[in-house]
Amino acid sequence: MTTQFPVTSGSPSAPGETRRVDEPLLEIRDLAVSFTTVAGEVQAVRGADLTVYPGQSVAIVGESGSGKSTLAHSVIDLLPGTGKVTGGSIVFDGRELVGLDRREIEAMRGRDIGLVPQDPMSNLNPVWRIGTQIEEALKANGFQGGKAERKERVAGLLAEAGLPDAQRRARQYPHEFSGGMRQRSLIAIGLAARPKLLIADEPTSALDVTVQRQILDHLEVLTRELGTAVLFITHDLGLAAERAEHLVVMFKGRVVESGPARQILADPKHPYTQRLVSSAPSLASRRIQVAHEQGEESKELLAHHADGVARSTDVVVARNLTKVFQIRGARPGASTDFTAVDDVSFTLGRGSTLALVGESGSGKSTAANMVLGLLEPTSGSVEFDGVDVASLDAKELFAFRRRIQPVFQNPYGSLDPLFSIYRSIEEPLRLHKVGGKKQREARVRELLDMVALPQSAMRRFPNELSGGQRQRIAIARALALKPEVIVLDEAVSALDVLVQAQILELLGDLQDELGLSYLFITHDLAVVRQIADSVVVMQNGKVVEHAATDEVFDNPREQYTRDLLAAIPGARLEGAELAG
């Protein structure tokens, strides 16, 4: 991915926090932002302070709903919907921004303050060419020069953002680009008019980890060369600490702590920051690794303890699994074969956790669906407790489904919004005709206890619950039939870090209690470190590496595994810098 720019190794802000003598570039004082809803006014930001000096990189860290995005968007007056600044001041380059009229703020956007938005999939207009969309940014911000020069500049910007073959790329449409390429285009747009400040709103959270790292490295080099100040917004403390000199931690609309990144990491003052530091998966996994390298017993840092469970037998054995999909070709009748899973074998020991790790398109979910019996393998077999799943007839298959249950990624999509929580959890019991009405109700209560939710939750509906609570419901539903194996397909990926940590802990406890086996599908190696006993690394449908977790982290044999490991945010942080 690197173009003409050298990629620096080691820590990005080696000199650490330097006292700057210049005037602040951006100074936010006592800012309040609120949204008008049917229920009245909701305060999203309450009295936040923030200072960014020229050329400095500052990160706002917080979970969803903490007001971090709202704070950043209020700087360029791009608050969504009914959002309004209700108090305080935003001074940029000596000029008060609160209360500017529309034309004045339009003139500043792009030219003085650029934005790299969060989701590369939805932030480019699908009906315009990439080049056209970058050209717009040049035209709107007073680019001097004719059409030919403009085209040349567009290609230059794309190349600068790390897209090879920029001339041709500029003529393509967003849907012809991968997520990483789109994000590079958005960076080109954000930096097109050479703003003094770039607001980067979770610029890579939607991307695969290795791509994420490349893009952040590149952005760092670019902004340093251009002298652009960067305001990062992220939920990942590890990433923030690695990429920014200065951290601002937000919680429920307030800035609870701010200071030099390393200082906050090493010595968090506010209880919320302390919780964040202790449970951010990227940091937690780094801590385990550091402890492990120092030869310390790191078991207490792990989310679960697999050693107590006897692992005599393998409950799931996948042998040479292959899945070929036919893709419709350009002409009628023409089709190409796409091998999503290619000769994949692995074993899941009873009472243990096996992680299938890979980036999007690696075939990990397809493999999981074959284990669940939801997809038929093209060749190869899945053995469950010694029996080939393909040999089961309809009745046996129905019985098999009781023994292996899934939990899916999106807790917002996997629960029927019209079903009460009780009905959602009870449904599998009813379907498999387990017990009478009374017994089923007792079982639902028991399950809610297991996942640490109040029994009163069963009368509620999914929309009344948070993402973490919904995922607990999904786990309770999966446990209802007392399965032996649970397939967790990115089950914690959509959750905030603290909630993620809680769910991982819950899963560990349940495993100890019930002797469950987990097949854990994830793209996030940081989580794997905390929960898995062994790891299967997949790339392009093939198994790259299959070994015990410690082995993979200590001695990764394949280059691809090393890349994945290096891409975990916080991997560059030193052990001494980690509190706890």
Next chain:
Amino acid sequence: MLWYLGRRLLQLIPVFLGATLLLYALVFLLPGDPVAALGGERGLPEAVQEQIRQRYNLDEPFLVQYLLFLQGVFTLDFGVDFRGREILDVIAGALPVTFQLAVMALVFEAILGIGFGLLAGMRKGGWFDGSVLVMSLFVIAVPTFVIGFVLQFVVGVQLGWLPVTAGRDPNFRSLLMPAIVLGAVSFAYVLRLTRTSVAENLSADYVRTARAKGLRRSQVTGRHVLRNSLIPVVTFLGADLGNLMAGAIVTEGIFNINGVGGTLFDAITRGENVTVVSLTTVLVIIYIIANLVVDLLYAALDPRIRYA
């Protein structure tokens, strides 16, 4: 692309055969004997009836009649109706007027519907949005003939701004009011569709990106909101051309226009099978072609759509 176009055009053949067969069967099943009805109260002599039946192949079984009809279609000789007029002339006399009327109605509903819809969607919840919504609801709720007669009386008779009826030789001016009446209901739908689509697109992420680039509001609206919002509207408009042509009968009646609607109604009451089926088939084909054009426009508006 060419593959796609060729396949779509080939699809016309089975649709044509299916539509004509179905229509022919339906007309054939209609109760009553058209030949007997020709004679009125006194009735025609048996011999004359027999002669007419032979001339129009009415004594043949259904399938033979249908095949004879197809033969006529392919040789472009539809024959004559009971009054001795060439059926081809009858179609040629009715179709252009109705087509002009439908296209005028389409242009009216597209321009005003999209314009009003855009303004309403941009200021969703404002007074303009509110009043336009109520107005569109009113237009949808009130039957076409009520709007037609009221407009005819107020604009035509009382104010005298436009001709009251179109008459034998309709021109643009005399078709203006009928076109507005004909397009009124669809105008309301286009307006609502555009409004919803615009309001939704306004909060799209790429619109925020466009604003963050520093584009002026008018540029954001024109380049990023409007074009994306038009995609569903174009689909509706294309399908609507067929509806307007077939649905013009009430409007044509009010404004005394000698178009497809009146001709078709006449032919059905007289039991002129060949006229009914021919005219309806032409409408079916226009409908299909309009839809094909919509699909092509769709691909032009949205580069993600590639036909193969």
